[in-house]
Amino acid sequence: MLHTINKSPFERNSLDTCLRLAKPGSDLLFVEDGVYAVTVGTAVQDNVKKATEEHVLYALGPDLAARGITEDQVIDGVNIVDYGDFVDLAAKNDRVQAWL
Amino acid sequence: MANGNKKFMYVNRRAPYGTIYALEGLEVVLIGAAFDQDVSMAFVDDGVYQLKKGQDTGATGMKNFSPAYRALGDYDVTKLYVEKESLDQRGLTADDLLDLTYEDEDDDYAEKPSVRIVSGEELAGILDEQDVIFNF
Numbered sequence: 001m002l003h004t005i006n007k008s009p010f011e012r013n014s015l016d017t018c019l020r021l022a023k024p025g026s027d028l029l030f031v032e033d034g035v036y037a038v039t040v041g042t043a044v045q046d047n048v049k050k051a052t053e054e055h056v057l058y059a060l061g062p063d064l065a066a067r068g069i070t071e072d073q074v075i076d077g078v079n080i081v082d083y084g085d086f087v088d089l090a091a092k093n094d095r096v097q098a099w100l
Numbered sequence: 101m102a103n104g105n106k107k108f109m110y111v112n113r114r115a116p117y118g119t120i121y122a123l124e125g126l127e128v129v130l131i132g133a134a135f136d137q138d139v140s141m142a143f144v145d146d147g148v149y150q151l152k153k154g155q156d157t158g159a160t161g162m163k164n165f166s167p168a169y170r171a172l173g174d175y176d177v178t179k180l181y182v183e184k185e186s187l188d189q190r191g192l193t194a195d196d197l198l199d200l201t202y203e204d205e206d207d208d209y210a211e212k213p214s215v216r217i218v219s220g221e222e223l224a225g226i227l228d229e230q231d232v233i234f235n236f
Contacts, residue, residue, distance in 0.1 A: 007117055008146050010189065033118030036149065041191020062159035066117055068152035068166075068196075082159075 002093035003005040005034035006100060007042055009044045022093045022097075027089055030059040038078045039069055052077035060086060073095070106231040107138045112147035114236065115165070117157070122150045125236030130168070133175035140179035140230075141172075142223060147236075148186045151197045151215065165224050166198065173202030173214055180214045183223050 003022050004026075009015040015037050022028065027044065030038050037048055038059045051057060057078045064080065071080060081089070090096055110129050114121040134137055144149060150169070156162040172180070180200060187193060200214040218226070227233065 006118070008118065008149075010146055011115075018133045033146070036115065036190070038148070039191060043189045045191065063117075064162070066155060066157040066160045066162060067115070067149060068154035068156070070154065 001031060002089050002096045004031055004096060004098045005037065006030075006032040006098070008033040009037040009042075014041050015044060015047070018097075018099040019047060022055060024054045027093060028057050029089055030057070030078075031063050031084065031086075032060075033067075035059050035063045035067060035069060036100045038075050039073050040075055042073045045075065048075055049077070058085070058089065105136065105138045105142070107141070107229060108132060109227060109233045110139070110141045110232040111227075111233060111235045112141060112143050113145040114213070115146040116152075116155070117160075117162055122147070123163075126150075126168055126187075128158055128234065128236070129177060130135045130171065130175060133172075133177050135207060136176075139175075139177045140181065142176065143180065143182045144186050144223070146186075146190075146192060148182055148192060148197075149219065150194070151180070151182065151200075153196060153198045154183060169198055169200055173200065176202075178202040178204075178212075178214050181223055182215055182217050183220055184217050185220050187217065190227040 003018050005014050007014040058081045059078050061080045116122040153165040201211045202214050203209040204212050
């Protein structure tokens, strides 16, 4: 299953709930304000690093750039993708679970 | 209260693009600044992300309004308080923020930084001095 997270981890608990309820091996795609979760040095960094060991993490590049987040500010192991990759991820998975 | 002006504080707690709060808040500040009051802004929680440098919205089709913060100095909005605890929680430092300045007319128009990083405790005191507080 593809899980999408579009809310800041500092404003909603979407990240926590997703990490709690996603089966190991899931694809997790961070979009919109969700991309703040995959930046280095934050209070949620350890949770996200741990998630890279259980799941495959992606972050939407255009949303990172819009927020001034450079590639070197993204946690290692998080794959930066474009809109076309977003479509491919949605098509590849049977279902998309959007954690709003 | 110098000149009988009231102290207006705009408190920003939202990230810039996920919702419309940040852009609307900035527009209200720029409009309100025309009324010659003592205006300051606070950036707390995800609001600190509004001041992140290097924003490039080109690929998203959204308007990049971060350059508009540079206009604040010209509108005499020269006190942008950023809470340190909010920066720390997000792995950010002063180096991650826009270099915003203003020209101090009382000091031969010397260019000075508008961004002031303060502790939550200091910010509490600043909030307590305000006459009017708007929240976005």
